[in-house]
Every structure is written in structure tokens, then in C-alpha cells.
Amino acid sequence: MSDLTELTLAEARDAVAAKKVSSRELTAAFLKAAEQARTLNAYITETPEIALAMADASDKRIAAGDIRPMEGLPVGIKDLYCTKGVKTTACSKILANYIPQYESTVSQNLWDNGAVMLGKLNCDEFAMGSSNETSAFGNCISPWRAKGSTAQLVPGGSSGGSSCAVAARLALGATATDTGGSIRCPAAVTGTTGIKPTYGRCSRYGIVAFASSLDQAGPISSTVRDCAIMLKAMASVDAKDTTSVDLPVPDYEASLENGVKGLRIGIPKEYRVAGTDPEIDALWDQGVAWLKAQGAEIVEISLPHTKYALPTYYIIAPAECSSNLARYDGVRYGHRCQDPKDLIDLYERSRAEGFGAEVRRRILIGTYVLSAGYYDAYYLRAQKVRALIARDFTEAYKKCDVILTPATPAPAFGIGEKVADPVTMYLYDVFTVTVNLAGLPSLVLPAGVNKTGLPLGLQLIGKAFDEETLFRAGRALEVAAQFKAKPEKWWSV
Amino acid sequence: MSVDKDTVRRIARLARLKLEEERVEPMMAELNGILEWVEQLKEVNVEGIEPMTSVVAHRLKMREDVVTEPNNADALMVNAPGAADHFFVVPKVVE
Numbered sequence: 340m341s342d343l344t345e346l347t348l349a350e351a352r353d354a355v356a357a358k359k360v361s362s363r364e365l366t367a368a369f370l371k372a373a374e375q376a377r378t379l380n381a382y383i384t385e386t387p388e389i390a391l392a393m394a395d396a397s398d399k400r401i402a403a404g405d406i407r408p409m410e411g412l413p414v415g416i417k418d419l420y421c422t423k424g425v426k427t428t429a430c431s432k433i434l435a436n437y438i439p440q441y442e443s444t445v446s447q448n449l450w451d452n453g454a455v456m457l458g459k460l461n462c463d464e465f466a467m468g469s470s471n472e473t474s475a476f477g478n479c480i481s482p483w484r485a486k487g488s489t490a491q492l493v494p495g496g497s498s499g500g501s502s503c504a505v506a507a508r509l510a511l512g513a514t515a516t517d518t519g520g521s522i523r524c525p526a527a528v529t530g531t532t533g534i535k536p537t538y539g540r541c542s543r544y545g546i547v548a549f550a551s552s553l554d555q556a557g558p559i560s561s562t563v564r565d566c567a568i569m570l571k572a573m574a575s576v577d578a579k580d581t582t583s584v585d586l587p588v589p590d591y592e593a594s595l596e597n598g599v600k601g602l603r604i605g606i607p608k609e610y611r612v613a614g615t616d617p618e619i620d621a622l623w624d625q626g627v628a629w630l631k632a633q634g635a636e637i638v639e640i641s642l643p644h645t646k647y648a649l650p651t652y653y654i655i656a657p658a659e660c661s662s663n664l665a666r667y668d669g670v671r672y673g674h675r676c677q678d679p680k681d682l683i684d685l686y687e688r689s690r691a692e693g694f695g696a697e698v699r700r701r702i703l704i705g706t707y708v709l710s711a712g713y714y715d716a717y718y719l720r721a722q723k724v725r726a727l728i729a730r731d732f733t734e735a736y737k738k739c740d741v742i743l744t745p746a747t748p749a750p751a752f753g754i755g756e757k758v759a760d761p762v763t764m765y766l767y768d769v770f771t772v773t774v775n776l777a778g779l780p781s782l783v784l785p786a787g788v789n790k791t792g793l794p795l796g797l798q799l800i801g802k803a804f805d806e807e808t809l810f811r812a813g814r815a816l817e818v819a820a821q822f823k824a825k826p827e828k829w830w831s832v
Numbered sequence: 833m834s835v836d837k838d839t840v841r842r843i844a845r846l847a848r849l850k851l852e853e854e855r856v857e858p859m860m861a862e863l864n865g866i867l868e869w870v871e872q873l874k875e876v877n878v879e880g881i882e883p884m885t886s887v888v889a890h891r892l893k894m895r896e897d898v899v900t901e902p903n904n905a906d907a908l909m910v911n912a913p914g915a916a917d918h919f920f921v922v923p924k925v926v927e
Contacts, residue, residue: 440907538887552887578900581893650870661847668848670920672911679923683848691850699849703859704866706847707835717870722883724876729884761862762869778887803888 362411410453433693443545460500471499495525520771527746527796542577600634605739661705
């Protein structure tokens with residue numbers, strides 16, 4: 340085979356199972372690609388020895404005919420997932436030297452399904468950001484460039500290393516996490532496919548916590564089928580996370596080609612947001628037409644509280660963040676300041692030195708909205724608005740089976756363009772954040788390019804635990820969109 | 833509602849985040865920018881609405897009250913920035 344890194348995960352799986360290529364050859368090809376793409380800063384830790392050892396173990400099983408669903412397939416792991424014995428930093432200085440003594444359930448599930456670890460991927464610090472620019476280990480750079488320009492673009496965030504690695508063919512797939520859009524925004528701006536499953540579908544055990552009522556693990560990969568394969572391998576009920584749900588994980592791949600005939604697709608009028616790139620609005624219309632042409636029924640729906648989702652999120656997420664990040668005390672693990680004069684000084688300086696600007700800002704906002712005298716006005720009110728946002732979806736699903744929306748209000752922006760004003764950056768998640776508040780599953784896939792050749796995505800939102808319909812509808816859109824664009828390999832040394 | 837400099841100092845203290853005096857005013861401006869933006873939630877009628885505390889309407893699971901983790905103090909101490917004989921070392925707390 341010519342370039343092994345151009346295979347999709349499903350193609351690689353079939354090639355490995357048919358012994359047309361060994362896991363070692365496949366893994367070595369991706370390790371080499373990753374090494375040659377260090378300019379992009381997608382991997383912050385490469386684990387070639389582990390990768391090759393895992394690949395060899397897979398090849399032995401393949402020889403013995405004992406093949407698991409992801410046998411020998413190399414993937415990247417977002418550096419938010421604890422990997423036993425391999426540095427896990429959440430891309431924060433405060434965890435710069437942290438070596439977990441245990442494995443996250445989701446990554447363990449991947450290894451138990453035969454997958455191979457290539458390394459740990461860059462992300463926003465503690466997953467707080469929409470552009471990967473808050474990482475303590477430098478920006479991750481998108482492999483995409485606008486036609487005729489060499490300006491560096493963001494790969495989206497927070498799972499920017501994951502989207503970059505898949506788009507630049509540095510992994511067959513990657514794990515990611517999504518608290519307000521952190522799987523879907525990076526997928527949308529890099530021409531990759533990502534799914535945030537229903538809250539509770541994947542275990543959160545061993546994933547560095549940001550906002551526990553919103554965080555959910557999911558894959559980024561190159562096709563809908565690849566995501567179906569990965570999610571099946573990642574999801575499970577887990578005694579170590581009581582919010583993981585004890586429901587069977589369906590074989591998502593089996594229902595992929597079932598089509599959308601008779602499926603009711605909801606189009607929420609509140610997602611016509613002023614300021615959205617007209618090319619994205621046009622793509623949304625195109626998506627509607629594609630599904631209609633394949634026999635779906637189009638239904639106009641209303642999600643009246645949509646405009647309040649972002650401000651609600653920016654109370655609830657920082658509140659949970661301030662509570663979760665209280666554990667970084669400079670005592671049990673993580674960064675400790677030099678020569679503390681007393682215990683309080685140790686806490687205060689270790690945390691101030693270890694956390695970056697955006698994380699500090701969110702901790703302070705969270706502390707404020709939870710503090711005596713402000714709790715009711717901010718936090719309690721936000722929890723009530725959250726209930727209304729979730730209710731909007733419950734009402735909408737009386738009329739439709741799945742919802743189609745844009746994924747981001749604009750294509751990828753330039754590095755440094757939005758860092759000055761936090762609120763401008765927050766607005767980038769306008770289409771994705773409602774889903775986390777309601778706990779629903781949502782899939783983003785590439786559906787076209789803009790006039791400068793940059794990828795644009797569409798988003799599908801499903802009913803709770805109905806990822807199967809999402810994959811079906813996603814596959815129908817994928818077939819119609821015929822997205823073939825690829826970034827030029829300007830980065831390869 | 834907006835925060836003043838004293839409030840910023842107070843919440844930084846509550847959050848155990850050292851905030852240098854020259855950072856207090858810029859942080860106040862940043863926080864007020866965000867708080868001003870979230871003010872729009874005041875328009876929403878939330879009368880009679882129960883606050884949403886859990887996404888999935890499931891009862892929290894109970895488990896057997898048994899030890900599931902091995903006694904592994906060595907592993908637990910590996911990442912401690914100050915440790916001695918399986919104890920975390922901190923500055924003196926009691927005079």
C-alpha cells in the first residue's frame with residue numbers, strides 16, 4: 340500500500356484484519372508522520388516505544404486469529420485523559436510533571452479493544468478554550484491554510500491537538516472531550532468528524548475534570564463510520580463513575596447505512612444568528628436540501644431559550660471549574676511554589692503560578708457566583724435557565740427525531756485574533772453549548788469549504804442515548820456532501 | 833451587579849489564588865466584562881422552575897461498602913512535590 344496514513348480507520352481495520360498490512364507498519368507510518376509534523380505541535384508527548392510494543396502485541400493476536408474491534412489501530416489521546424505511567428498535563432503548568440498511576444476508563448477501553456497509543460495530544464489548558472491557544476505548551480496549528488495565505492489558523496479547541504492530528508493524518512482517530520463544544524468546534528474547523536455522545540455514555544473516570552455536569556468524552560476521526568467504531572470501543576458503564584449509564588452500547592456501525600427516509604429533521608429558527616458567516620447559513624440550507632432529497636421530512640422547530648445558553652454556561656461551567664480545580668493545592672501533586680512562608684502562601688502562590696490566565700479568570704468567576712450573597716442571583720438562576728434550555732429540546736423532540744444546525748458561526752480564525760476579549764472567544768461556541776447543558780448527543784461533520792478553501796461543518800443533535808440516529812443521519816449527509824478537500828502538506832519536513 | 837476591587841481581592845483569597853496588587857484592577861475589568869454579559873439572564877422568567885442539578889434522570893447508584901483499591905501508598909506519593917515516609921510535607925501549621 341502506498342501511503343498508509345491516508346487510510347480511514349475503517350479501511351485500516353480491514354487491511355490489518357486481512358493481513359495486507361501489519362499493525363507495526365501502520366503504526367510506524369503514523370509515528371513518522373507525527374515526527375515530521377512537529378511544527379503543528381499536535382502531540383505534546385510522543386510515545387513511540389509504547390506504540391510499537393502495542394503494535395507488536397496486536398500483530399501477534401492477528402497472527403493467532405484473535406482480533407478485537409480496533410486491533411492494531413494507532414490513535415492519539417487528548418492530554419486530558421490519564422494514561423498510566425505516561426505524563427498527563429491537561430496542558431497546564433500545574434500538572435507539567437504529573438505521571439498518573441492509573442488509566443482512564445475510556446483509554447483502557449480502547450486498549451482492551453486492541454487500539455495502539457501514539458502519544459498525548461495538545462489541548463486548551465484544562466480544556467478551557469475554543470482555539471487551543473490557552474495550552475501551556477504552545478499553540479497547536481491547524482494544517483489548513485486559506486488559499487493564497489500562509490497565515491497560521493487555529494485548529495479549534497479545546498481538543499485542537501485531536502482535530503489537528505486527524506486532519507493532518509498523524510493518527511487514525513483521537514480521543515477528545517466536550518464541555519461546551521470542545522469536540523465539535525475543532526472537528527468543524529478542520530474538516531474532521533466528531534461526536535459528543537449523551538452525557539453518561541462514556542465514563543469520566545480518569546479524565547481531568549473541568550465541569551463535571553457537562554464534560555463528556557468522545558472521538559474525533561475522519562469519517563462518520565470511524566467515529567461509530569471508536570465510540571463503540573470507548574463507551575461503557577463504569578463502577579468508577581456513578582454518572583455513567585448502565586445501557587447497552589449498540590453496534591453503531593450496523594445501522595449506519597439505514598438512511599433518513601421518513602426521519603423528521605428539526606430546523607431550529609433560533610439558530611439563524613446575526614453575525615453568522617453567510618456561507619455557513621447557505622451550507623445549512625444545503626444540508627436541509629440534502630436530507631430532504633433522501634426522503635427526510637423537514638420540520639421547523641423552536642428552541643426559544645437558545646440565546647441564553649452561553650451566559651448560562653459561563654456561570655455553570657466556571658462554578659464547577661472552581662470547585663473541581665480546588666484539588667490543585669501544591670501538596671499532593673502538581674506544581675509547588677518555592678519557599679512558601681506558610682500553608683496559605685503555599686496554596687495561593689502554587690495555584691497562581693501553575694494556572695494560566697483563562698483558568699484563573701474562570702476560577703474567580705466561579706468562586707464569585709458561588710459565594711455567599713451571589714449564589715441565588717447567579718448560580719441558582721443559571722441552573723433554572725438550564726432547565727428551560729433542556730425543556731426546549733424535550734418539546735422539540737415531540738415534533739422531530741434529530742436536529743440539524745450549523746456547527747460554528749465562522750470558519751477557523753487566525754492565531755491571536757480572538758485572545759484579547761474573552762467574551763468574543765466564548766461566542767464561538769454559540770451553536771454547540773446548548774447540547775452540553777441539555778446533556779444530549781451531537782455529531783459534527785465536514786460538509787463543504789468556503790471560498791478560501793477552508794472546511795465548514797454541520798451539526799446534528801439527537802435525543803438522549805440515540806446516537807444511532809445521529810450516525811445514520813450523519814452518514815446520509817456525508818454521502819451527499821462528498822467532502823474530499825485536504826490540507827496541503829506544507830508542514831512536512 | 834459588578835465587582836469592585838475589594839470584592840476581587842476577597843474572591844481571590846477565597847479561591848486561594850495569589851493576585852498581585854497591580855493585577856487587581858485589570859482582573860476587575862475582565863470579570864465585570866463577563867458579568868455584564870451574563871446579566872441578560874435576568875430577563876428570563878424562571879418562576880416556578882426547578883433548578884437543574886443533574887442531566888440524566890437516573891437515581892445515583894449505590895455500591896457495596898467494600899475496599900476496591902489495593903494498599904498502594906508508594907504509587908500515591910509518586911507525584912507529591914514534598915513527601916517523606918508516605919507523608920505529604922507542608923510548611924509548619926501549628927506554632
